Amino acid sequence: MTEESAALYVVPTPLGNLADLTRRAEEILRTVPWVAAEDTRHSGPLLKQLGAQARTIPAHQHNEHEAAARIVEKLQAGEAVALISDAGTPGISDPGARIVAAVRAAGCKVIPLPGPCAATTALSASGLLDEHFLFYGFLPSKGGQRRQALEALREQPCALVFYEAPHRVLETVEDMATVLGNRTLVIARELTKLFESIHSLPVGEALAWLKEDSNRQRGEFVLMLSGAPANAESGEGERVLKLLLAEGLPVKQAAKLASAISGAAKNALYDLALTLKA
């Protein structure tokens, strides 16, 4: 192994397309003596395909403390450990954070590898123009708590990024429309897989769009909402902009006219027009 040996390597694995495993990740997984895996049965085929000889340590949500202690023991004995989850980056809405904390607290080295993550993969193709984003991960599964969580995010002036499971996507999208309304929603589904789709629409239309075709409700989802509309974007400016776009005016001209008519900022309207047209 060319890397420093007695370290915990945090290794992202593909979201779906096996070609997305980086060369460095491959080398680490092939050469470390230990792999701590969220689900050893799930990761088995990947490790086998790489010809990895590593022994595995189960490291899932319910045994993170115990797994952390075992991992620290290996590191203190001078052995390297790679940490992987079922897909994507460990510690991002996945087990791993507690293990990393315990390893760091024990004074051992943690080496992160860059690689697949559903949130950043989805955002990069979202077309959302917000300068900042807030990664939320999974919303609460119970309706009341979910709506409360969304309410708390209402004023955030940045894009909001959520993970969601297929059996909850309809109710979540419905709550988003009720609580947050009047924004663009980008639905990224099955990223890097055969049925990958990325669709953007006003959040108020999303429930009907998903219901139109049950295939749209299948698979794994990243849901991204544009941030809280600045004053310039809401109300009159947006209303006029939509009318002009509906009349077929080009984005630049529609934003300029909507700004002149409503007094709203031209740049904000231009950005809004781009997301509406995406």
Ligand code: SAM
């Ligand atoms: N640690 C992972 C990461 O770095 O993205 C996330 C793990 S979390 C348990 C699983 C969730 O990530 C799924 O429910 C879904 O919301 C999202 N996800 C994972 N793979 C995806 C894919 N191929 N397309 C869209 N979303 C995906």
